[in-house]
Amino acid sequence: MTNAVRKEIMPGVFLTSFRTKKFKTGLLSMNLLTPLKAASASKNAMLPSVLRRGTARYPDMEQLSAALDSLYGAQIESVVRKKGEVQCVGFVSSFIDEALTPGQEKLLEPVADLLGELLLSPATRNGRFYTEYVEGEKNNLKDRIRAIVNDKRQYADKRLVELMCREEDYSVDKLGSEEAASAVSGQKLFEQYNRLLASSRLELFYSGSASPERVEGAMLYALESLPRPGATEPVDTAVKKAAPEEPQVVTESMDVTQGKLAIGFRLGGRGAPDYPAQTLFHTAYGGTSTSKLFLNVREKLSLCYFASSALHRSKGILTVSSGIEFKNYEKARDEILAQLKAIQEGKLEDWELEAAKRSVVNAMRSTLDSQTRMEDFYLGQALEELPYGPMEFAAQIEKVTAEEIRRAAEAARLDTIYFLRGPDKGGE
Template sequence: MRRMELGQGVYFTYLPSDKFKTSFLSAQFVTPLRAETASAHALIPAVLRRGTARYPDMQSLSAALDLLYGARVEYTVRKKGENQCVGFVSSFIDDAYTPGGEKLLEPVAELIGEMILSPATKNGRFLGAYVEGEKANLIDAIRGIVNDKRDYADRRLLQEMCGEEPYGVSRFGEEKDVERITPAKLNESYRRLIASSRLELFYIGSASLERVRLALEEAFSTLPREEVGEPAVTTTRPAPEEPRYVAEEMDVTQGKLSMGFRCGSDDTPAMLLANALFGGTSNSKLFLNVREKLSLCYFATSQYHRKKNLVTVSSGIETKNYQKAYDEIMAQLKAVQQGRLEDWELEGARSTMTNAFRTMEDSQGRLEDFYLGQAATGQSETPEDMIAELDGVTLERILAAAAQIRLDTVYFLKGKEQTA
């Protein structure tokens, strides 16, 4: 892995590999996540993907990709720490496998550069039809979160728990904000985004470092650069003395209990293992006890938000089992904190986590996503570094980290006219 600065606020991460039949190229703008800009930033790459000055509609753009042996270019909207990352990822046949030995890296890089820097416009503005069409798609995506009640409950938990922090903002923004976007306003947001946000470029494939560097420098040679802002530094805060309890009623048949915990420890490898033991794997205490043994939940999992130092629990329950499920989830956390663990639990958690990092090497998409998260949050560990760190974590470190997990917020989504 090599990382270098190509220009003002433009960084390139080179991940050489000859194990794939495809090459992978990514261009991502990293900007602080804010409620007032999230919707516009989420909309921008979708509109850019509709066409360029040279290929002004999706039909001509698709034809151009077909000529590149079916290369794919997709837009992305992600949240990494308290930053929003928007841009494009592309997958195309690696040079070693093209039928006539054609070089696809350069034309694909050029096309991504065109999508970002030379979009289809009229009188200097985005086409109204493209903006309105993608606004409708973005609103559908936002509403889709509401329709998936598990996602909705987890989203509402973060809104309540991190309401005064950027982490509580959705990567898509809010429907009301999308509705207010006009082509003129979107153009203003677009110009600010590409001129003042960090651009992170990633390549995974067999091409040489020098060749990729030259292709990217050429593709983004006209990128406007003003005063480039730094990505947001993720904030942390302690849990309140008394947890917050929030209940909401909707027309649902299965209750959703989501719980958010603040983690006082900055020992990331130990926290990864503590969470794996608690609810992060199919051999965890939540899965084996709360779900399987006691049948209190249809599902019960926990997630460690490594970039924000939070643990969240997601579970589906019968409303009548709310208190029993809540008590048992807390009891299983206490069991981890007190070290009531079998040897097989610890080794199973360690094996699962190390395997997760090891298998990243088998997926270009997962590798790019990992390194984007590292770049956006100012971290430099590789998957190999994380494996080595996990191997060295002792039980004492896990218990010390788990001891600093504190309940912050409980969100319960229940059916109407039901009582907890």
């Protein structure tokens, strides 16, 4: 069994502690969870970067960096994530484990205090964030949003989700949009900050050698001024929809030399009983270098430069990403769908099933070798209210049968086909 301990330590504040002496560092994170909405996504995405610019005690990057240096080079990074239809914004800190500090000097408490300051006592002027900090991070955010189009594979995957989920909040990018980012003012951002503090659920995670009781005490002290006037806003990772009777097909043109074919499927909902089988279905279909998409569509038939699938666990959808010659659109599309049909018809060899299981089990083992991967794993578990750890999930994977994988694949329904091609080139 996992030694992760989860507890609500304040109203709407949850702490997951994973005690281990395996690492030379400790990791401490805090994430505000809020529904993913187009109107607020850019403000939320900008917020942790603005907060990371300074606190009331350390009002600029130079002083804040000096404070971190005094904690033996501790690091604090701002993070923005999308888990289903929930936006997660906050900080992740890494610092030397106390067993390695001179005289085993305590670092957990001062690092927790500094995180608390970043969240609750930001650098302000006349009751607002510094204008220069807001404008600087606004430009940084817009640059990050613009950069997505330069990676055509990432852009095609993003467009697929936007089209597939156009009437759902899942279509919203974790960074929001450039237009929304441009409209953010210091006053609007400060209002959103206060709204999040008062109403958002706060998820804390710790991995290191300290006891859960000590971590709880450190976080309670660091967050004692957190405003909690009422119940926190509920969050749900996803609202499910069925696939349309006829899939939508969208073709767009850009100045590209390689076509990008992205295909989306609805999986008929989510739930703990289905998740192990869904995971193995995705893994066998396009999740690894031993998958059907890789070995057949890419290697055997040479129809794609790359072909892989991604399971959007919290949303209950699966997407396929591929790079193709423009002229191979129909052949690649048909073969990608044919490989899905093969799994739906139970055409999965024993070695394919075993390779998929080994891939997932090894991924779960490697999760325990990385504090950042553990933190991300347990954040997802907390959102979905799933109580098991990586190795418990690995044990569930080992028990999945080929028939359960077939049923998981059978539930997949084609929703959207998106093709990005060059101008005046062949294709659909």
